[in-house]
Amino acid sequence: MTFDIEQELEQINQYTRKAVAQDDVYIFTLTLCDNEVDRDFERFTPEALAQLAELFKGKTGLFDHSCKSEQQSARVFATWVEADPVRKTSQGEPYTTLKARAYMIRTKENEALIAEIEGGIKKEVSVGCAMGSLCCSVCGADRRTEGCDHRKGHTYNGQLCHDVLRDARDAYEWSFVAVPAQREAGVTKAFLKEAPMKPDILETVKAADNGLSLSKPQLRQLQKEIAQLEQAGAEAAAYRAKLLSEIGRGVTLALPQIDKSLFLEGCKAMHAQDLERLCDTLNKQTRDMQRRPQLFAKTEQTPTDNQAFCI
Ligand SMILES: [Zn+2]
Structure with a gap:
């Protein structure tokens, strides 16, 4: 050269x-x-x-x-x-x-x-x-x-x-x-x-602030973690859907004067814990209401009984 x-x-x-x-x-x-x-x-x-x-x-x-x-x-x-x-x-x-x-x-x-x-x-x-x-x-x-x-x-x-x-x-x-x-x-x-890299790939990704390059095994690990998170996310979404459906039923029974779809729309922004509490409250309300007609029937029957007694 x-x-x-x-x-x-x-x-x-x-x-x-x-x-x-x-x-x-x-x-x-x-x-x-x-x-x-x-x-x-x-x-x-x-x-x-x-x-x-x-x-x-x-x-x-x-x-x-x-x-x-x-x-x-x-x-x-x-x-x-x-x-x-x-x-x-x-x-x-x-x-x-x-x-x-x-x-x-x-x-x-x-x-x-x-x-x-x-x-x-x-x-x-x-x-x-x-x-x-x-x-x-x-x-x-x-x-x-x-x-x-x-x-x-x-x-x-x-x-x-x-x-x-x-x-x-x-x-x-x-x-x-x-x-x-x-x-x-x-x-x-x-x-x-x-x-x-840190053994926890998600921690590595979270801590990265200036780009990140992954080796093949790290990429596989990250893909596995993502798949697990997607599974957990799907399960959480199914649970929320179940709670919302129960709340919808509760609203129909306990609060018939309320616009159900509007109410459920508002519920979507709530955390799962709050949805659980709301669901419990509505269920209790529904149970109380289902019990009440029997009580009314009893009070109505009493005078009749009395009348019968009087006769
Ligand atoms: Zn080898």
């Missing part, structure tokens, strides 16, 4: 406070990560590498974790994904790497460091990133939200179990380290796995 210095300086100057010239900067190429299963038995998909390519633009790299001064840092100003037309990974995919061009401002302090990079001594890079999906390569289960019995590094039916990393959410800094995790080009990735 060839690089056009004018074009690169233009790209670099998007990140600098004042424009730099060719002599001011040291530019080098990095391999940030690839799609091979690494020493941690984890693997980025080529799609994840493409997402990381965008996320790593402008990100700073450190050469020494204990020394975070300006002089000891470099910045990625261009990234691209390179697929090898011939070479295949252990998983049978075209071997794909995420490459970057980075620059550092030449100073007296980093002369030695530049010499080390030139000499190929410092070439191990670790990348920090957040991945939205981390799945078992054997069964596809999300490692963070649902467990499975497959263990990383073990072989199942001739298949090496590892974690498949997808859905790159963020890229943090990258740095040169002594021991790389990725076999190729000395790259490791001390990536920060995002905290798993």
Whole structure:
């Protein structure tokens, strides 16, 4: 791959406070990560590498974790994904790497460091990133939200179990380290796995205030919860309908002078507890009224009896 210095300086100057010239900067190429299963038995998909390519633009790299001064840092100003037309990974995919061009401002302090990079001594890079999906390569289960019995590094039916990393959410800094995790080009990735969601998916949804992305198992869990809520809702609606029907019957019997449909319309806004109370009141009223004609009959009969007695 060839690089056009004018074009690169233009790209670099998007990140600098004042424009730099060719002599001011040291530019080098990095391999940030690839799609091979690494020493941690984890693997980025080529799609994840493409997402990381965008996320790593402008990100700073450190050469020494204990020394975070300006002089000891470099910045990625261009990234691209390179697929090898011939070479295949252990998983049978075209071997794909995420490459970057980075620059550092030449100073007296980093002369030695530049010499080390030139000499190929410092070439191990670790990348920090957040991945939205981390799945078992054997069964596809999300490692963070649902467990499975497959263990990383073990072989199942001739298949090496590892974690498949997808859905790159963020890229943090990258740095040169002594021991790389990725076999190729000395790259490791001390990536920060995002905290798993709360076990109660509904709580997660309720607490979300800035969008939410769900894994497949989380989506299944949410769909199950929705189905349960729909069932409970249907049962509650049936109970309310039963109460309203009973209230309608009560109104007809106990309050015949009232417009029943208007009365029921008003009832619709009431809570189930209030509907229950209203229903009880109307039922009691109806029972009292059904009892009353017998009492009237008795009082009417009394004088008759008396009359009979008098006779
Ligand atoms: Zn599994």
